Structures are given as structure tokens and as C-alpha cells.
Amino acid sequence: MRSINLITLLLVIIGGVNWLLVGIADFDLVAALFGGQQATLSKIVYVLVGISALWQLVPFSRAIQIGEPRSEAHLR
Structure with missing residues (x-):
């Protein structure tokens, strides 16, 4: 469970950084790396980021x- 939480958290962070770049510089890093917003790999990344955000609702x-300290106690 800990590894999936870390992976989904990383994907949520990637998504957040991507949105930051879109908002500040009108630059979609995921689209730039994977061939545009309509490219299959871009869509996969967008879907994985979205699923990761939903997954992170559970620990949140x-x-x-x-309380935050007790919620992460089982992860150690």
C-alpha cells in the first residue's frame, strides 16, 4: 500500500507541476514530451494523473x- 501511495503522490505532483506550467507559461509539458495532447501517451499520463488524484483522496x-500523524502511522 505504501508504494502505491508514493507512486500516486508522485503522479499528482507531476500533474500539479504540469498545470503550473500551463497556467504560468501556457506550456503543457506532458504534451510536449509525448507528442501533443491528443497523443496516446499523453492521454495515458493524463488518465494516470487523474486516477492518482482520486486514489489520494483516501489518505487525505x-x-x-x-489526524495527519495517525493516518500515516500504518505506513511506517
Whole structure:
């Protein structure tokens, strides 16, 4: 479970950085790396980032319910 949380967190961070670049510089890094927004690889990355964001709702809601330090105690 810890590894999937780290992978999804990394993908959410990548997505956040991509949106930062879109907002600041009108530059889509994912599209630039993988051949445009309509390219299959770009779409896969966008979908994985979106699924990762949904996955991260679970630890986020747990942190809200029981407090952040206790929510991560099982990960150690």
C-alpha cells in the first residue's frame, strides 16, 4: 500500500507541476514530451494523473478524520 501511495503522490505532483506550467507559461509539458495532447501517451499520463488524484483522496480523507500523524502511522 505504501508504494502505491508514493507512486500516486508522485503522479499528482507531476500533474500539479504540469498545470503550473500551463497556467504560468501556457506550456503543457506532458504534451510536449509525448507528442501533443491528443497523443496516446499523453492521454495515458493524463488518465494516470487523474486516477492518482482520486486514489489520494483516501489518505487525505483518513488524515482529515483521524489526524495527519495517525493516518500515516500504518505506513511506517
